[in-house]
Every structure is written in structure tokens, then in C-alpha cells.
Amino acid sequence: MPKDHGIGAAPKRREDVRFLTGAGNYTDDINVRGQAYVYFLRSDVAHGRINGIDTGAAAAMPGVVRIFTGADFEGVGGMPCGWQVTDRHGEVMQEPAHPILAQGKVRHVGDPIAAIVADTLEQARDAAEAIEVDMEELPAVIDMKAALADGSTKVHDDLTSNLCYDWGFVEENRDAVDQAIKDAAHVTTLELVNNRLVANPMEPRVAVGDYNRGTDDSTLYTTSQNPHVIRLLMGAFVLGIPEHKLRVVAPDVGGGFGTKIFHYAEEAFCTFAAKACNRPVKWTASRTEAFMSDAHGRDHVTKIELALDADNNFTAVRTETHANMGAYLSTFAPSVPTWLHGTLMAGNYRTPLIYVNVKAVFTNTVPVDAYRGAGRPEATFQLERVIDKAARELGVDPIALRRQNFIQPDQFPYATPVAVEYDTGDYDATMNKLEEIADLSGFAARRAASEAKGKWRGLGVNCYIEACGIAPSNLVGQLGARAGLYESATVRVNATGGLVVMTGSHSHGQGHETTFPQVIAEMIGIDESMVEIVHGDTANTPMGMGTYGSRSIAVGGSAMVRAAEKIINKTKKIAAHLLEASEADIELKDGNFTVAGTDKSVDWGSVCLAAYVPHNYPLEDIEPGLEETAFYDPANFTYPAGAYSCEVEVDPETGKVTIERFAAADDFGNVINPMIVEGQVHGGLAQGIGQALLENCAYDETGQLLSASYMDYAMPRADDLPFYSVDHSCQTPCTHNPLGVKGCGEAGAIGSPPAVVNAVIDALHSGGKTGVLHIDMPLSPDRVWAAMQ
Incomplete structure (x- = not known):
């Protein structure tokens, strides 16, 4: 008979109640008092040299607060890359600069040239039409093999070629593979294309920058799958904002599919412009704009x-x-x-x-x-x-x-010739x-x-x-990752027994608010309604790496389990004191602590209350309160x-x-x-x-x-x-x-x-x-x- 609660059960998604009744809080639903709107003037050529930008007429138009160009970002960091690949010759990849607004050249249709901040989006759009850009169109290189040919137009003048890297794996296998193919009884050859895709999540990308002049705090509301990573990249490498002065909030993000993992120029711009204008600044992508500004896939x-x-x-x-x-x-x-x-x-x-x-x-x-x-x-x-x-x-x-x-099955764990080890499987x-x-x-x-x-x-x-x-972090670090790939969770138990789980994972359709409580409820033996999941806000969740690569339950869920285990261990100590028994004899099942082999018990809620009202409490052994944090780095x-x-x-x-x-x-x-x-x-x-x-x-x-x-x-x-x-x-x-x-x-x-x-x-x-x-x-x-x- 199917389970009706806990791990393996199939309760309806609790988050769907707000989504299906129009009560969701998507990024575009966020409006800050006094906000202005930004419109990006984007390149309509794939490759061009910017000889001049005349914003004079546009700046004088009604409602225009300020117009930004690449010149306003000289000295500001460009968009960082989070992974460095070393090629088969031992050389690190070519890594060109990626400015927030184009500087000197545009390099694809949609590359932002200028950003107009105005009282309304319509005024910003009207002003964009009045900007005069002196653009010298250059030959574009689109085909990858043509891009590598001698004499091809270079996308970046300061690079030696259009080759980012020439990677070989596993390089020491190369000669043996060549020989095996020569010696084979049959060789099948296939040439194929993995077509370029656009992710098209339900909600296009949105960024709302806000700045508090009194505290020097910046806040970014954004459609992101990993707000902590955005805070780290944007704060440390782009805008130079200390992390404790920068908050990133990713609310109900309408789908991600990978395209919302990355740090985008529009996020950095809105954060920068909010301080420069001393006014909140909001950008919402149109669907056509998303086609030429969101990262594409495959190809x-x-x-x-x-x-x-x-x-x-x-x-x-x-x-x-x-x-x-x-x-x-x-x-x-x-x-x-x-x-x-x-x-x-x-x-x-x-x-x-x-x-x-x-x-x-x-x-x-x-x-x-x-x-x-x-x-x-x-x-x-x-x-x-x-x-x-x-x-x-x-x-x-x-x-x-x-x-x-x-x-x-009897060959697991199985070490492949491409440097990974499968632990289990039955194909x-x-x-x-x-x-x-x-x-x-x-x-x-x-x-x-x-x-x-x-x-x-x-x-x-x-x-x-x-x-x-x-994972693990020490391995991906060797492979070129510039971030750790652990996950974190904080479990806070209230005096009446309810729990708040603050996770570094992010939910944008995966159902964390339903599945994570199932795990905690199973561990303790309480109803899932007693567990609340908090995510998507760097101000009240521990540092985490977000959600992508099907990592939420395997990595984020494991961090949550480890934090909950610390809670359970502490509550067992308190229960043992209340029941005048040895901690080793305490069992937790169905929300009750019992002394093994006896009918002596105390319920979950009473133990939690004792943690916060420590009148009868082993203060000499443990401190009051019930809150634990765990970081989990997979093996x-x-x-x-x-x-x-x-x-x-x-x-x-x-x-x-x-x-x-x-x-x-x-x-x-x-x-x-x-x-x-x-x-x-x-x-x-x-x-x-x-x-x-x-x-x-x-x-x-x-x-x-x-x-x-x-x-x-x-x-x-x-x-x-x-x-x-x-x-x-x-x-x-x-x-x-x-x-x-x-x-x-x-x-x-x-x-x-x-x-x-x-x-x-x-x-x-x-x-x-x-x-x-x-x-x-x-x-x-x-x-x-x-x-x-």
C-alpha cells in the first residue's frame, strides 16, 4: 500500500497552491517604491566597431534619469567566468574580457551598447531611439570551423585566434585509441550536429536593483538559480561590493533550465545604476530580448x-x-x-x-x-x-x-576510462x-x-x-572550477516543535517545499506541515551553490539531513535528561523519545520546549536552543x-x-x-x-x-x-x-x-x-x- 507521508509518499506540491491561485511572488511582481526602469539599446549587427555614441538628444527627453554607456564602466570589473579549462597542451584557455556595456566593439546581435534609465519603460524606450551610434560594421564569423581557419576575422582583437581551448581527454589514451581503431574488425563513423537551443523559461529574466544610502547596502532581486553565487561573483569580481553589504533575492523564479544559473550583465547594471542614480532600477526582458541576451544551449x-x-x-x-x-x-x-x-x-x-x-x-x-x-x-x-x-x-x-x-551489476563500483567511477547501477x-x-x-x-x-x-x-x-570540491577545483560545489542547510527548531529549514539550494519548479519536509518529517516522525523551507535569499540562508545539475536532493538534501541529525542528537541528550536515562538508550520514533525496553517517553514538542525554557535542563553539558548548520561536500x-x-x-x-x-x-x-x-x-x-x-x-x-x-x-x-x-x-x-x-x-x-x-x-x-x-x-x-x- 502506498505511503501517505514521509519518504516515498506522493503528497501534492504545497507550492502549487500559490502558483495556481495567482499568489506567487515572481521577480517581475517585485516593485520598489520610486523605482525607475531601464531599457537596453542593443546592437543590431553581429560585429562592429563603435566610433561614437551621441546621447545628447536622448538625455534631454522627458522622464530620462540618466543614460549609461561603456565609458561609465571603465575601471569596473567585467563579467567573470567561473570555470577555467586547461587544454591538452597544458595551456590555460583564452579568456576575453566581457564588459557590462560594450566598450569599443559589439560582438553579437543583442550586445548591449547603452542603458537608458527613465521614470517609465516607455520613456526609456523612446529615448533609446534618439541615441545616435556611429557603428562601423565588421565581418562576422558564425561558422565554427571557418572561425578557426587561417586569416579568419577575430571576435576579440586581443586574442591570438578564435580558439578558446583545444582539450583532449584522456590525453594518455590517445595513441592507444588510434591503434584500437586501426585494429578494429568494424568501425562506425558518424558526423552530427547538436543543435543550438534557447531555454525559454516561463518567466523571462528580471533584475531589480535597490540601494540604501543610509546603510550603504545594495539589494538585487533577480531570476536566479543560485543567489549566493551571484552575490559572490557580482560583489567580489564585478562591482567590488563587500558580501555583507550586498543582498541577492531570487523569489518564485518561473523556471530556469540552466539559463538562470549564470551571472548576467543586466544584474550588475541594475545594482550599479541603483547606487549611481540613488533610486531603484528595474529591468524585465521582453521575450525577443531574451532570445538574444539569455545564454543559449548545446551547439x-x-x-x-x-x-x-x-x-x-x-x-x-x-x-x-x-x-x-x-x-x-x-x-x-x-x-x-x-x-x-x-x-x-x-x-x-x-x-x-x-x-x-x-x-x-x-x-x-x-x-x-x-x-x-x-x-x-x-x-x-x-x-x-x-x-x-x-x-x-x-x-x-x-x-x-x-x-x-x-x-x-557485479562490476560496480566501475572505473571508466574517462576518469569517473560509477558506484551502482543495473542497466x-x-x-x-x-x-x-x-x-x-x-x-x-x-x-x-x-x-x-x-x-x-x-x-x-x-x-x-x-x-x-x-562534486567533490577538491576534485572540481583541480578541473578548473572557481567555486566549491558543496551545499548547506540550517535547521532551526521553534519552541513548539515546528522547524524552519534554510537551504542554499534554490527551487524554481523542483518542488523543494514539498519534498524537503518529507525527508525531515520521516527522520523525526512528525507531520510535514510542521516543516517550512526557506530558500532564495542570501540574507537568511547559509552560503550555498544553488540548484542545477540535479543536485538539489543529492547535495542540498544531504546537507539538510546532516543538520537535522545534529538537531536529533541534541534533542536526544535533552530527552535523556528529562527521562533520567542514558542517552544511548533513547530512541526517536513517530515524534516520541522513548527509553529502550520501557514505556517511559516524552514527545518531540516537550523536548523542544525544554530547549528554550531550560528550567530542567543539563546546562552544564549543552547550551539552550535548537539550531544547527551543516555543509555537505559529496564524495x-x-x-x-x-x-x-x-x-x-x-x-x-x-x-x-x-x-x-x-x-x-x-x-x-x-x-x-x-x-x-x-x-x-x-x-x-x-x-x-x-x-x-x-x-x-x-x-x-x-x-x-x-x-x-x-x-x-x-x-x-x-x-x-x-x-x-x-x-x-x-x-x-x-x-x-x-x-x-x-x-x-x-x-x-x-x-x-x-x-x-x-x-x-x-x-x-x-x-x-x-x-x-x-x-x-x-x-x-x-x-x-x-x-x-
């Missing part, structure tokens, strides 16, 4: 080779990737195609030799950074597409080929579950039914593994894994692809709330299917963004998506965190794109189009139709 071009022996065992993988950085280095951009991608190239398989080469390239496009999955979708797509192509070339069943090469179990829930045995009959309607039906299968809860990543299947119908007349069935069998370790886990998987599947079939951020050769609105950028709608069969009953708990959890937020977006593409290729083969071995995403009707011809 890799890859050649992958898979070597197999005569028995179809994988012997080596070699990849060469060009990864687009865009015009500047966003906060975590260098880590995505390297340490978040190369370390996952083993997948679920026993491949003894792997070599990954990544060339990161500057182009005159919007910066690229982490997007849901961040590196792991790119790795999975390469690997699972080339395995499917190999199966087709060899004439073997694609599921059987994968099973043959799976890491087996045959998830494949078995997939075959069951997807009814793969009935596929042949469904294909025949589709053919009777004149449609081609295809089946695609995918296996994935990902690394979540990126390893967690490794969720799974198997997905997709069935599509292709219309041979138009090339239109319709997804008919989709099944997902995931291993997330222990599950806190199965309803929320299922919702997270559904959301990830929608984004992965969107990438596979619809979404594409496109530039022309001059650097103009061709997909800067929903008229041109196709987001998935309800009728583009099927009903999903989702299962997470195959659980191999993580061995190195106290909850045994692995993370679930990105899995759907990782596993779905190759499953969809594999299914479409299979459908084309069923229709006799045997020469089609690959189509680059998105598989729009025109691309599929063209391939069929």
Missing part, C-alpha cells in the same frame, strides 16, 4: 567513431567536437563540453579505450552555456546514435548490441523494465497497422547515464541511468513525424516523492522531444538571429507530445549520500533526443529508404522529406 558539431571487435564488443570510442562558446565566456560555459561531457562518453558500456577532443570556439553569436543536462545530453546523443548506426551496419538487434556491452534491469512498459513485443503489429494507413512506423531505443550533484557524483523507447509514424508524403508512444525506465536511486519525480521526467521529455523535432536557434551568415521569436522558434505544444509510460521502480541506491538518491531533473532531456532520432531513422528504413543513416536535429518535415528524396 556542438561532432565526429564520433566506434570500434568493435569481431564479436561486436566495443573496443574504443574517439570523438572530435567543435563547441560554440559564442562571443563571450558565460559563467560555466567552458566546463560544459569538457568535464560535463567528456567524462560521460563511456555511457552504460564497458568500452576500454576512449579519447575525447573538444575545440571550443568564439563566434559572433550569443554566448552558450549549460542547458538542461549540460554536456550529458551531448555525450549521450553522440554515443547512442553511433551505436544505433553500428547495429544497422552490422545487421544486429540494437537492444542486443547494447546489452552485450553493458557494465554488469539490464532498466532495459527489462522498458521492454515491459513499452510493450516492445507488440511493435511488429503496430508497425503493420501503421503501414495499412500509409505511414512508416519506427522504433528507437536509447540508454543513458548522467553525472549529477557535481562523488551520482549516476542516474535509464532506458528509453520512442515509436514514431512518418508521413511519406510530407515528412511529418508524429510520436505515437514513448516509454522511460529510469534508475534514480531512492525516490522521495514519486509524483514529483514523474513530473520532472515528463518535463525533461518535452524539452528533449522539442530539441529532436522542433527547436533550432539559427543565424544567417551575417550573424542575424533568424529565430528571435516564437514565430520562428518552434516550441513543443501539447499536441506535439504523446502520453508517456514512465517507471522508476528499478532503484540501485547511491552508496555515498545519506539518502541514497541520485537526481531526476535532467534525465528526460538527456535520453529522449537519440530515442526520437533513432526511431525516425528506423521508420525511414521500414519505408525502404535504406540509404538514410542520419538526419540532424531538429527533424522537421522539410529535413525528413529532403532526406527521403
Whole structure:
């Protein structure tokens, strides 16, 4: 019988009450008395030299408070990059300056040239039209391979080239991989594109800067996934504000998907301008503005080779990737195609030799950074597409080929050749579950039914593994991270027994306000309604790293457990004193402390009251009060894994692809709330299917963004998506965190794109189009139709 509370139960999300009744407090809902509004004048060319800016007429227009240009930020720090990559030659990456407002040159369409602060947004926008910019348009470089050619236009004049870094991993494997490919019985080669994406969260980015002249305190309200990191980066490296004089608040942020991890120029500008104008300053992105100012995702071009022996065992993988950085280095951009991608190239398989080469390239496009999955979708797509192509070339069943090469349960912990160690997993179990829930045995009959309607039906299968809860800090520090990747929590117990948990994790759709209380309630044996979760405000939460990489429950939840354990240990001491017993004999269950083997007990509330009303209290042993803080730094990543299947119908007349069935069998370790886990998987599947079939951020050769609105950028709608069969009953708990959890937020977006593409290729083969071995995403009707011809 399903549990009705605690870990494993599925209570409804408590935060949804305010979201669904219009009572949420989103960033754009925040208005500070007397605030002004900012409008950014952005470049309409991808590459240009600024010869002059005349703001005179604009500054005299009604309502204009002040106009800022790059000259106002001379001596102010630029936007920092949070990860430094060292290339395969031992050289650190090229790291260009990234000013808050353009200085001397613009480097992508949307690069901010000037910022107009006015009484109203309309007045600021009107004034922007009166600014005269003397711009000399320069040749733009958009294609990554062209950007690396000799004599190519340089995005940054002070760099030696457009190459950010040339990374090799694992470099000592390189010669052995080359030899294994030469010696292989069969080598499958595939060239593919991982298409550029725009995250498009529900709420566009917002920044509200406020300054208190009396206390010299600055406050930034922002749509961020990690307010403490924004405070650190902006305070220490950009504006020079001591952290104790800077507060960052991220309230109900309407979705993030990675694009709200990073520190953006608009945040720094609003904070700076609020002090300069002695007045609150607010900016809200329009949707079109978001398309050219939010960090984009993916944008890799890859050649992958898979070597197999005569028995179809994988012997080596070699990849060469060009990864687009865009015009500047966003906060975590260098880590995505390297340490978040190369370390996952083993997948679920026993491949003894792997070599990954990544060339990161500057182009005159919007910066690229982490997007849901961040590196792991790119790795999975390469690997699972080339395995499917190999199966087709060899004439073997694609599921059987994968099973043959799976890491087996008795091989865990398993050290891969790309420097990570999987602690647990059972990939045959998830494949078995997939075959069951997807009814793969009935596929042949469904294909025949589709053919009777004149449609081609295809089946695609995918296996994935990902690394979540990126850690530990001493390891990522060696890899170039410029921040620790721990998490923190403070648990404060009130005198009447209720708890407030202040977490450094941030919730922007993950359901922390529901799942975190389930964990605490289970530990103590109290009702979840007695637990309140506080997050998103640097003024009242401990220093934390925020939420991304499916780290919330594995890292943030573990910190919370450690803090709660300290509370429980202290309350046991108090209970032992009240019950005149040995602390070792005290047991806590269902909200009551009992003396083992007796009927003597005292309830949770009485012990909490005794902590604050210490009339009968062992003061000589412990101090009054109940509040504890813990910082948790994981010993390893967690490794969720799974198997997905997709069935599509292709219309041979138009090339239109319709997804008919989709099944997902995931291993997330222990599950806190199965309803929320299922919702997270559904959301990830929608984004992965969107990438596979619809979404594409496109530039022309001059650097103009061709997909800067929903008229041109196709987001998935309800009728583009099927009903999903989702299962997470195959659980191999993580061995190195106290909850045994692995993370679930990105899995759907990782596993779905190759499953969809594999299914479409299979459908084309069923229709006799045997020469089609690959189509680059998105598989729009025109691309599929063209391939069929």
C-alpha cells in the first residue's frame, strides 16, 4: 500500500497552491517604491566597431534619469567566468574580457551598447531611439570551423585566434585509441550536429536593483538559480561590493533550465545604476530580448567513431567536437563540453579505450552555456546514435548490441576510462523494465497497422547515464572550477516543535517545499506541515551553490539531513535528561523519545520546549536552543541511468513525424516523492522531444538571429507530445549520500533526443529508404522529406 507521508509518499506540491491561485511572488511582481526602469539599446549587427555614441538628444527627453554607456564602466570589473579549462597542451584557455556595456566593439546581435534609465519603460524606450551610434560594421564569423581557419576575422582583437581551448581527454589514451581503431574488425563513423537551443523559461529574466544610502547596502532581486553565487561573483569580481553589504533575492523564479544559473550583465547594471542614480532600477526582458541576451544551449558539431571487435564488443570510442562558446565566456560555459561531457562518453558500456577532443570556439553569436543536462545530453546523443548506426551496419538487434556491452551489476563500483567511477547501477534491469512498459513485443503489429494507413512506423531505443550533484570540491577545483560545489542547510527548531529549514539550494519548479519536509518529517516522525523551507535569499540562508545539475536532493538534501541529525542528537541528550536515562538508550520514533525496553517517553514538542525554557535542563553539558548548520561536500557524483523507447509514424508524403508512444525506465536511486519525480521526467521529455523535432536557434551568415521569436522558434505544444509510460521502480541506491538518491531533473532531456532520432531513422528504413543513416536535429518535415528524396 502506498505511503501517505514521509519518504516515498506522493503528497501534492504545497507550492502549487500559490502558483495556481495567482499568489506567487515572481521577480517581475517585485516593485520598489520610486523605482525607475531601464531599457537596453542593443546592437543590431553581429560585429562592429563603435566610433561614437551621441546621447545628447536622448538625455534631454522627458522622464530620462540618466543614460549609461561603456565609458561609465571603465575601471569596473567585467563579467567573470567561473570555470577555467586547461587544454591538452597544458595551456590555460583564452579568456576575453566581457564588459557590462560594450566598450569599443559589439560582438553579437543583442550586445548591449547603452542603458537608458527613465521614470517609465516607455520613456526609456523612446529615448533609446534618439541615441545616435556611429557603428562601423565588421565581418562576422558564425561558422565554427571557418572561425578557426587561417586569416579568419577575430571576435576579440586581443586574442591570438578564435580558439578558446583545444582539450583532449584522456590525453594518455590517445595513441592507444588510434591503434584500437586501426585494429578494429568494424568501425562506425558518424558526423552530427547538436543543435543550438534557447531555454525559454516561463518567466523571462528580471533584475531589480535597490540601494540604501543610509546603510550603504545594495539589494538585487533577480531570476536566479543560485543567489549566493551571484552575490559572490557580482560583489567580489564585478562591482567590488563587500558580501555583507550586498543582498541577492531570487523569489518564485518561473523556471530556469540552466539559463538562470549564470551571472548576467543586466544584474550588475541594475545594482550599479541603483547606487549611481540613488533610486531603484528595474529591468524585465521582453521575450525577443531574451532570445538574444539569455545564454543559449548545446551547439556542438561532432565526429564520433566506434570500434568493435569481431564479436561486436566495443573496443574504443574517439570523438572530435567543435563547441560554440559564442562571443563571450558565460559563467560555466567552458566546463560544459569538457568535464560535463567528456567524462560521460563511456555511457552504460564497458568500452576500454576512449579519447575525447573538444575545440571550443568564439563566434559572433550569443554566448552558450549549460542547458538542461549540460554536456550529458551531448555525450549521450553522440554515443547512442553511433551505436544505433553500428547495429544497422552490422545487421544486429540494437537492444542486443547494447546489452552485450553493458557494465554488469557485479562490476560496480566501475572505473571508466574517462576518469569517473560509477558506484551502482543495473542497466539490464532498466532495459527489462522498458521492454515491459513499452510493450516492445507488440511493435511488429503496430508497425503493420501503421503501414495499412500509409505511414512508416519506427522504433528507437536509447540508454543513458548522467553525472549529477557535481562534486567533490577538491576534485572540481583541480578541473578548473572557481567555486566549491558543496551545499548547506540550517535547521532551526521553534519552541513548539515546528522547524524552519534554510537551504542554499534554490527551487524554481523542483518542488523543494514539498519534498524537503518529507525527508525531515520521516527522520523525526512528525507531520510535514510542521516543516517550512526557506530558500532564495542570501540574507537568511547559509552560503550555498544553488540548484542545477540535479543536485538539489543529492547535495542540498544531504546537507539538510546532516543538520537535522545534529538537531536529533541534541534533542536526544535533552530527552535523556528529562527521562533520567542514558542517552544511548533513547530512541526517536513517530515524534516520541522513548527509553529502550520501557514505556517511559516524552514527545518531540516537550523536548523542544525544554530547549528554550531550560528550567530542567543539563546546562552544564549543552547550551539552550535548537539550531544547527551543516555543509555537505559529496564524495562523488551520482549516476542516474535509464532506458528509453520512442515509436514514431512518418508521413511519406510530407515528412511529418508524429510520436505515437514513448516509454522511460529510469534508475534514480531512492525516490522521495514519486509524483514529483514523474513530473520532472515528463518535463525533461518535452524539452528533449522539442530539441529532436522542433527547436533550432539559427543565424544567417551575417550573424542575424533568424529565430528571435516564437514565430520562428518552434516550441513543443501539447499536441506535439504523446502520453508517456514512465517507471522508476528499478532503484540501485547511491552508496555515498545519506539518502541514497541520485537526481531526476535532467534525465528526460538527456535520453529522449537519440530515442526520437533513432526511431525516425528506423521508420525511414521500414519505408525502404535504406540509404538514410542520419538526419540532424531538429527533424522537421522539410529535413525528413529532403532526406527521403
